[in-house]
Amino acid sequence: MDALQGKISKWKFVLLLVMVSAESGTGQLSVDYYKASCPNLETIVQQTMVQKFNATPVVAGGMLRLVFHDCMVLGCDASVLISSTQNNTAEKDADDNLSLPGDAFDGVMRAKAAVEAQCPGVVSCADLLVIAARDLLAMVGGPSWEVAKGRLDGKISMASAVPGNLPSATDDLDKLTALFASKGLNQSEMVALSGAHSVGFAHCNQFMRRVYNFNATYKIDPTINPLYAAQLRESCPQVNLDPTVVVFLDDTTPRIFDNVYYQNAQKGLALLSSDQVLFTDERTRPIVNSFAADNSTFLNSFVSAMQKLTSVGVKTRGSADGEIRQNCGAVNT
Numbered sequence: 001m002d003a004l005q006g007k008i009s010k011w012k013f014v015l016l017l018v019m020v021s022a023e024s025g026t027g028q029l030s031v032d033y034y035k036a037s038c039p040n041l042e043t044i045v046q047q048t049m050v051q052k053f054n055a056t057p058v059v060a061g062g063m064l065r066l067v068f069h070d071c072m073v074l075g076c077d078a079s080v081l082i083s084s085t086q087n088n089t090a091e092k093d094a095d096d097n098l099s100l101p102g103d104a105f106d107g108v109m110r111a112k113a114a115v116e117a118q119c120p121g122v123v124s125c126a127d128l129l130v131i132a133a134r135d136l137l138a139m140v141g142g143p144s145w146e147v148a149k150g151r152l153d154g155k156i157s158m159a160s161a162v163p164g165n166l167p168s169a170t171d172d173l174d175k176l177t178a179l180f181a182s183k184g185l186n187q188s189e190m191v192a193l194s195g196a197h198s199v200g201f202a203h204c205n206q207f208m209r210r211v212y213n214f215n216a217t218y219k220i221d222p223t224i225n226p227l228y229a230a231q232l233r234e235s236c237p238q239v240n241l242d243p244t245v246v247v248f249l250d251d252t253t254p255r256i257f258d259n260v261y262y263q264n265a266q267k268g269l270a271l272l273s274s275d276q277v278l279f280t281d282e283r284t285r286p287i288v289n290s291f292a293a294d295n296s297t298f299l300n301s302f303v304s305a306m307q308k309l310t311s312v313g314v315k316t317r318g319s320a321d322g323e324i325r326q327n328c329g330a331v332n333t
């Protein structure tokens with residue numbers, strides 16, 4: 001009897017601790033979060049992503065973008081997935097959403113539908129987004145890790161929250177550093193996360209200035225490889241520019257997640273100014289060089305940085321500003 005009492009009060013104590021930590025906002029994410037409530041979660045998402053990837057391989061880079069955008073703006077709470085309503089212009093329709101990838105949105109919606117069929121009302125869209133990105137990354141040769149879960153979905157998504165929270169293609173190192181630091185990410189983590197550009201692409205308007213009218217002294221950005229600049233001029237002509245044209249961010253191995261992105265920066269082959277500056281500026285050059293020299297150094301740093309990024313501003317169990325969204329595209333009514 002006494003032993004049982006002891007056990008019960010021990011459990012009460014543990015429960016209390018869990019509740020207190022959740023309420024204080026430092027809530028814990030855990031790998032086993034859905035172990036009892038949705039044991040097949042990871043398999044379901046994995047299968048959905050394999051199908052999605054086979055149909056549209058570019059979804060891998062797109063999903064990374066979506067996670068990044070989500071976590072940088074109001075924390076990792078799937079606020080980026082919410083559609084605008086009559087009353088509200090949502091995050092994804094902000095001017096600087098840089099045309100977010102529709103395939104990635106579709107991938108999360110499919111994962112949600114598949115998961116709801118087995119575990120209704122249990123798994124957050126915010127967690128699905130991170131698991132999906134992790135799975136897709138592995139399909140393009142990237143590293144894998146166990147995703148800690150327990151993020152709740154946010155109830156707010158505002159276009160007005162976007163400006164100032166995402167890097168711009170023309171940001172210099174000071175701006176980039178300050179932005180990432182405001183999310184608790186240091187320069188090594190910033191350079192590692194930029195490696196997401198190993199897969200993915202950009203529209204011409206993100207870099208055309210670099211190859212046509214850089215500044216009063218130089219028509220072409222002096223940090224760009226001249227042959228590469230000529231190639232970019234061909235892809236993105238000033239006259240009759242097709243606005244749907246996209247250019248790979250890693251021209252050498254655009255479909256493989258690897259450290260070649262950093263090797264490109266060493267040769268002036270980075271597409272965006274905000275990528276090239278990581279090498280040009282001597283404060284981050286040693287980090288670029290270390291990643292360029294060794295795949296595994298990069299991949300390990302990328303995983304650590306992703307784990308940190310995906311815990312920025314999370315809302316966890318007990319948080320009043322979070323919920324399990326029924327439809328990833330809309331706040332519950």
Ligand SMILES: *[C@@H]1O[C@H](CO)[C@@H](O)[C@H](O)[C@H]1NC(C)=O
Nearest residue numbers: 084085086087088330331333
């Ligand atoms: C828009 O706001 C009005 C008044 O604030 C509210 O009654 C209505 O339900 C809202 N509509 C939507 C689609 O959110």
Ligand SMILES: *[C@@H]1O[C@H](CO)[C@@H](O)[C@H](O)[C@H]1NC(C)=O
Nearest residue numbers: 092093094095097099100101
């Ligand atoms: C991004 O914003 C533009 C308007 O600024 C909008 O037309 C477009 O649909 C948005 N992209 C996504 C994926 O919502």
Ligand SMILES: *[C@@H]1O[C@H](CO)[C@@H](O)[C@H](O)[C@H]1NC(C)=O
Nearest residue numbers: 185186187188189190287304
């Ligand atoms: C950034 O943080 C990581 C993890 O805490 C640490 O290993 C790394 O040395 C830090 N880098 C810099 C430049 O401070």
Ligand SMILES: *[C@@H]1O[C@H](CO)[C@@H](O)[C@H](O)[C@H]1NC(C)=O
Nearest residue numbers: 214215216217218221222223
């Ligand atoms: C143009 O850019 C170069 C390289 O960044 C810089 O050295 C130069 O001062 C700039 N010229 C003007 C007029 O801003």
Ligand SMILES: *[C@@H]1O[C@H](CO)[C@@H](O)[C@H](O)[C@H]1NC(C)=O
Nearest residue numbers: 141256258259292293294295
């Ligand atoms: C890194 O891995 C990629 C893909 O496996 C490979 O193409 C590349 O040569 C490797 N780079 C180095 C420096 O090992």
